[in-house]
Amino acid sequence: xSDQHPATVAVIGAGVTGLTLAHLLDRQGIPVRVYEAxxxxxxxMHTSREQGFLVEHGPxxxxxTTPLLRxxxxxxxxxxxxxxxxxxxxxxxxxxxxKLHAVPLGPPALLGTRLFSGAAKLRLLAEPFVRRSDPDxxxxxxxxxxxxxxxxxxxxxxxxxxxxxxxxLPEKLSVRSAFPRLWExxxxxxxxIKGAVLGARARRKRQEQSKQSAQSFSxxxxxxxxxxxxxxxxxxxxxxxxxxxxxxxxxxxxTLELANRAEAVPAAxxxxxxxxxxxxxxxxxxxxxxxxxxxxxxxxxxxxxxxCGYRRNPLDHALEGFGFLVPRRENRQILGSLWNSxxxxxxxxxxxxxxxxxxxxxxxPENALWPEDKLxxxxxxxxxxxxxxxxxxxxxxxxxxxxxxxxxxxxxxQLMAAVExxxxxxxxxxxxxxxxxxxxxxxxxxxxxxxxxxVAGDLRGRGALAG
Numbered sequence: 071x072s073d074q075h076p077a078t079v080a081v082i083g084a085g086v087t088g089l090t091l092a093h094l095l096d097r098q099g100i101p102v103r104v105y106e107a108x109x110x111x112x113x114x115m116h117t118s119r120e121q122g123f124l125v126e127h128g129p130x131x132x133x134x135t136t137p138l139l140r141x142x143x144x145x146x147x148x149x150x151x152x153x154x155x156x157x158x159x160x161x162x163x164x165x166x167x168x169k170l171h172a173v174p175l176g177p178p179a180l181l182g183t184r185l186f187s188g189a190a191k192l193r194l195l196a197e198p199f200v201r202r203s204d205p206d207x208x209x210x211x212x213x214x215x216x217x218x219x220x221x222x223x224x225x226x227x228x229x230x231x232x233x234x235x236x237x238x239l240p241e242k243l244s245v246r247s248a249f250p251r252l253w254e255x256x257x258x259x260x261x262x263i264k265g266a267v268l269g270a271r272a273r274r275k276r277q278e279q280s281k282q283s284a285q286s287f288s289x290x291x292x293x294x295x296x297x298x299x300x301x302x303x304x305x306x307x308x309x310x311x312x313x314x315x316x317x318x319x320x321x322x323x324x325t326l327e328l329a330n331r332a333e334a335v336p337a338a339x340x341x342x343x344x345x346x347x348x349x350x351x352x353x354x355x356x357x358x359x360x361x362x363x364x365x366x367x368x369x370x371x372x373x374x375x376x377x378c379g380y381r382r383n384p385l386d387h388a389l390e391g392f393g394f395l396v397p398r399r400e401n402r403q404i405l406g407s408l409w410n411s412x413x414x415x416x417x418x419x420x421x422x423x424x425x426x427x428x429x430x431x432x433x434x435p436e437n438a439l440w441p442e443d444k445l446x447x448x449x450x451x452x453x454x455x456x457x458x459x460x461x462x463x464x465x466x467x468x469x470x471x472x473x474x475x476x477x478x479x480x481x482x483x484q485l486m487a488a489v490e491x492x493x494x495x496x497x498x499x500x501x502x503x504x505x506x507x508x509x510x511x512x513x514x515x516x517x518x519x520x521x522x523x524x525v526a527g528d529l530r531g532r533g534a535l536a537g
Contacts, residue, residue, distance in 0.1 A: 093142075093300050095525060113128075115129060131408075313328070314329075317342075378465075446468065
């Protein structure tokens, strides 16, 4: 397919959402072409092999919360490279008082843990009797959790969890937008505890897993396996290094003005799957100002990823677990650490150790921007104090994401309403990406499926496709 035979659908952005969308449309026989501004597809999902270590530059794992994931992997022929995290991944730790405490996995463990005080545990007994909130109120997560579970659970359970998922702050995030299932449990069952039990039945019927119980996974050669397979399935329909400058409407649909292209590229539909800040420099040849202003309000905090590899484990014991998270009340300089070589095979040389430390986020954005030597020194000092790791890593590398993860803050639903109004005003234009519908890999795949169905249905409704 060449530009003389224009794509019916132009997908802008070759991240997980854009590539999955294009793959699904292509499988339906809908002509598609993907344009990516960067020199490689995948966005933040990037894996490399360095000095015997497998290094993830962005996300290190994903969760199997939907059967759509496995269906995608089978269709791409990469199911045999799929790998669940080891059983040790169930062991997750939170720092309290400078020491690592295991996150309790059930009622007996909760009763015995020192992560929470006796008063905090007793406070849970009142949770089923707390009134549900006004459904029209856009409540922040900190207020929601304090109201239902108490301050200590906010400080030592939810705050570190939020820093691990969003690199965000509970008092800024909207519970309804960022953690919709929590909001739904309260509204539907009046209690998180009752809802967790009764809601599990509904999930089983949908063949879905909650994010709390879903298994983590990756691939033997890292998450880029998925990106490579999607790009391979599309072949020359994916073009990199071509930033989008403008989108304009025509009688037949739209035209794209791309960097390094003298002629505009026509398309019946355009699916923009880039980050919200990608619209800052994009010219739209039609009225969509409210949506642009809304997208400009979505905050992406900076995050630094520091990989540490040891050819021989310097500890006198194995690190058996997913890793640890640091609550804000602990006043440390890192957000947490992921223990790569404990989770998946081949992450370090035999007998070695590999872990990743995350710095910055909404909590300490300035830390992510420190000079590289200061980042490495800080990480080394924190790992020494918390894990007893004395020597410096044999291989240490820093990756920076100046705008890492979109924050679904209070008011996010109103921002998305402006996006929806723009789409309604301009049929054939779709604004997607992980600022909408969830930030996880599974969320992006689910969003791509829903968008593929909508795009195909709209094209047929407009008579742009046969059948």
